[in-house]
Amino acid sequence: MDHIKNIGKEVMFAVLPMTAVIFLLQFTVIWLPAEIFLQFITGLVMVGLGLFLFLVGVDIGLLPIGEMVGSSLSRLGKLGLIILCSIILGFAATVAEPDVIVLASQVDMVTGGSIPKMILIGTVALGVGLTVGLGVLRIILNIPITYLLLAGYALVFVLSLFAPIEFVPVALDSGGVTTGPMTVPFIMSLGMGIASVLGGKTASTDGFGLVALASIGPVLSALLLGVFYS
Template sequence: MHSIKDTIWEVVFSILPITIVITILQFTLIWLPLETFLQFLIGVGFVGIGLVLFLLGVNVGLLPVGEMIGSALSKTKKLWLIVFFGFLVGTVVTVAEPDVRVLSSQVDQVSGGAIPQNILILAVALGVGVFVGLAMLRIVFNIKLVYLLAGGYGLIFLLAAFTPSTYVPISFDSGGVTTGPLTVPFILALGVGVTSVMGGKSASGDGFGIVALASIGPILSVLVLGVIYG
C-alpha cells in the first residue's frame, strides 16, 4: 500500500506543473474554448490514472521479469543464446512501445504514405534488437562502452552523408522514441540481470549504457531505410 501511495504522489507531482502552466495560459493568453479546456483537464485525469497503473505494472512485473530473464540467460553460459534473446526481447518490446507508434503515425501522415508506418516500426524495432544483442556481447566480453558509442555514431554520420535529408531528422527522432516508458525499464532490467551473474563484473556499471547503445540502432536502421527508399 505504501508503494501505491508513493507512486500516486510521484505521478501527481509529475503532471501537476504542466497542468498549472496550461491553466495559467488559458486564463491569461490563449483562452481556449471552454469545451477544449475541459477536455484537457479530463485528459490529464486519464493520463494520471494511466501513469499510476503503468508504473505499478513496471515495478511489479516488467523489472523483476527482465532481471530474471537476464540472470537465467547468463547462467546457461551460451553466448549465442544470450545474444539471440537480447535481440529478440529488444525487437518485440520496441514494437510494443507507444512512442514508436506515435512517431510512425506522424511520419506516415506528413509524408503522405511515402514512408509506410509498419515498415518504419519494423526498421526501428530491428535496429534496437541488433544493438541490444551487441550490448549483451559488450557485457560478456567487457568491451568499453566509449568504443562502441564512438563507432556507432561515426557510422551514423557517415550514412547521413548518403541519405536523403528528409530521413536524417526522422532517424534521430527514432532513436529518441525508443527511450520510452516500456522499452527502457525492460532492457535496463535485462542488462542488470545479465551482469548480476557474470563473475567479476559490476551490475551497476556494465548493466547501464545498454539504452545508449539501443538508441543507436534505430538511427542507423532508418538511415539505411532512407538509402533504400531514397
C-alpha cells in the same frame, strides 16, 4: 503500500507543473471556452490515472521479469543463445513501444505512404534488437562502452552523408522514440540481470549502457533504410 504511495506522488509531481501553467494561462491570458477547459481537466485526470497504473505495472511486471530473464539467460552459459534472445527481446519491446508506433504513423501520413508504417517499425525495432545484442555482448566480453558509442555515432555521421536528406530527421527521431516507457525499463532490467549473474560484473555499473546503445541502433537502421530507398 508505501511504494504505491510514492508512485502516486511521482505522478502528481510529474503532472502538476504543466497543470499549474495551463491553469495560470487560462485565468490570465488565453481564457479558453469552458467546454474545452473541461476537456482538458478530464484528459488530465485520465492521464494521471493511466500514468499511475502504467508505473505500477512497470514496477511489478516489466522490471522484475526483465531482470529475471537476463539472469536466467546468463546461467545458460551459451553466448550465442544469450545474444539471440537479447536481440529478439529488444525487437519485441520496440514493436510494442507506443512512441515508435506514433512516429511511424506520422511518417506514413506525411510521406503519403511512400515509407509504410510497418516497414519503419520493423526497421527501427531491428536496429534496437541488434544493438541490444551488441550491448549484451559488451557486458559479457567487458568491452568499453566508449568505443562502441564513438564507432556508432561515427557511422551515423557517415551514413547521414549518403542517405536522402528527408530521412536524416526521421532517423534521429527514431533514436529518441525508442527510449520510451516500454523499451527502457525492460532493456535496463535485462542488462542488470545479465550483469548480476556473470562473474566479475556488477549490476550497478556493467548493467547500464544498453539504452545508450539501443538509441543508436534505430538511427543507423533508419539511415540504411534511406540509402536503400534512394
